[in-house]
Amino acid sequence: MDVRSRNHVTVTGLAGGPVVVLAHGFGCDQNMWRLVVPILERDFTVVVFDHVGAGGSQLSAWSRERYSSLDGYVSDVLEVCQDLGLGPVTFVGHSVSAMMGVLAAVREPGAFAGLVLLAPSPCFVDDPAAGYRGGFSAEDIDELLDSLDANYLGWSGAMAPVIMGNPERPELGEELTNSFCRTDPEIARVFARVTFLSDNRADLAAVRVPTLVAQCSHDAIAPPEVGSFVHAQIPGSRLVTLNATGHCPQLAAPEETAAAIAAFTRAAA
Numbered sequence: 001m002d003v004r005s006r007n008h009v010t011v012t013g014l015a016g017g018p019v020v021v022l023a024h025g026f027g028c029d030q031n032m033w034r035l036v037v038p039i040l041e042r043d044f045t046v047v048v049f050d051h052v053g054a055g056g057s058q059l060s061a062w063s064r065e066r067y068s069s070l071d072g073y074v075s076d077v078l079e080v081c082q083d084l085g086l087g088p089v090t091f092v093g094h095s096v097s098a099m100m101g102v103l104a105a106v107r108e109p110g111a112f113a114g115l116v117l118l119a120p121s122p123c124f125v126d127d128p129a130a131g132y133r134g135g136f137s138a139e140d141i142d143e144l145l146d147s148l149d150a151n152y153l154g155w156s157g158a159m160a161p162v163i164m165g166n167p168e169r170p171e172l173g174e175e176l177t178n179s180f181c182r183t184d185p186e187i188a189r190v191f192a193r194v195t196f197l198s199d200n201r202a203d204l205a206a207v208r209v210p211t212l213v214a215q216c217s218h219d220a221i222a223p224p225e226v227g228s229f230v231h232a233q234i235p236g237s238r239l240v241t242l243n244a245t246g247h248c249p250q251l252a253a254p255e256e257t258a259a260a261i262a263a264f265t266r267a268a269a
Contacts, residue, residue, distance in 0.1 A: 008055055008056035008058075010049070011084070012046050013037075013040065014041065014045055015045065016045070017044045018268075020046050020047065020089065020092060021077075021091045023051075023091065023092065023093045023094065024051065024055075025095030025096050025097055027160075027176070027179055030055055030056075033048050035251060035254035039255065039262070043262060051076065051097075054187075067190060069198075070194060077101070088110065088111060090113050090261075090264070090268055091112055092116040092261055093115070094118045095247065096194070101115045102117070102200060102234075106207060113268045114210040114268035115211045115212070116211075116212045116261055117214065118249065118250070119214070119216055120227065121134060121222040122201045122203070122226075124136050132201070135220070135221060135226065136196075141197065145189075156180035157177050160174075160177035163220070164176045165245050165247060166246045166252050172251055204234050207235070210237075213240070214227075216245055218245040218246070220246075227239060238264070
């Protein structure tokens with residue numbers, strides 16, 4: 001299967017410029033980057049794509065076997081990068097895609113000039129014994145997944161505004177709700193478990209490419225302690241706290257988000 005068609009890959013921007021690959025999170029697609037892309041493509045080659053099962057990807061490529069863990073998505077990321085043939089890229093992973101970037105960079109570090117981990121979480125579940133705060137108890141996650149299983153559209157309408165934050169801008173929560181509702185419920189159920197039950201804390205220390213951890217000043221899904229943990233675990237990483245609030249700064253504060261990505265990419269190039 002053609003990789004570019006499978007993942008609905010789009011390449012724009014400055015030909016020959018440093019390459020920035022933007023990867024979306026759970027329940028979203030490449031459209032979530034539409035406010036950031038025009039800013040970045042002035043100075044960079046910009047690549048956006050859809051994870052299989054999302055947006056304009058080829059749904060026929062999705063299987064429960066391949067996408068029941070992050071490994072299938074990580075393989076896709078590496079195949080997209082290889083297919084582009086543009087040399088080492090700066091990979092920007094939002095939310096769960098941040099951990100895809102981590103695993104891809106551990107597997108094939110030569111494919112990456114750098115990583116930008118935007119609102120990352122290596123583990124959403126609190127681990128009191130290890131002193132780790134992920135933001136949710138195990139019971140919280142069980143309840144979240146049970147609710148999603150029982151009524152995905154209702155769950156989307158209730159959770160999307162919480163994830164987005166910025167209650168004074170309800171149009172943002174509505175956009176995320178609509179994005180969730182466009183996702184096939186079966187695929188969403190599997191991806192939700194991959195997102196909320198994965199634990200990649202032990203993988204962070206193996207990252208050996210330049211890394212920027214970009215967290216939001218207030219995020220109900222990935223609290224500041226999570227960003228600090230990721231920064232502490234990845235050798236030589238940088239941590240920046242954006243003024244943006246919520247879990248989707250590429251929509252809530254696209255200029256600030258793009259500026260952070262651009263500054264890091266220039267330094268890593």
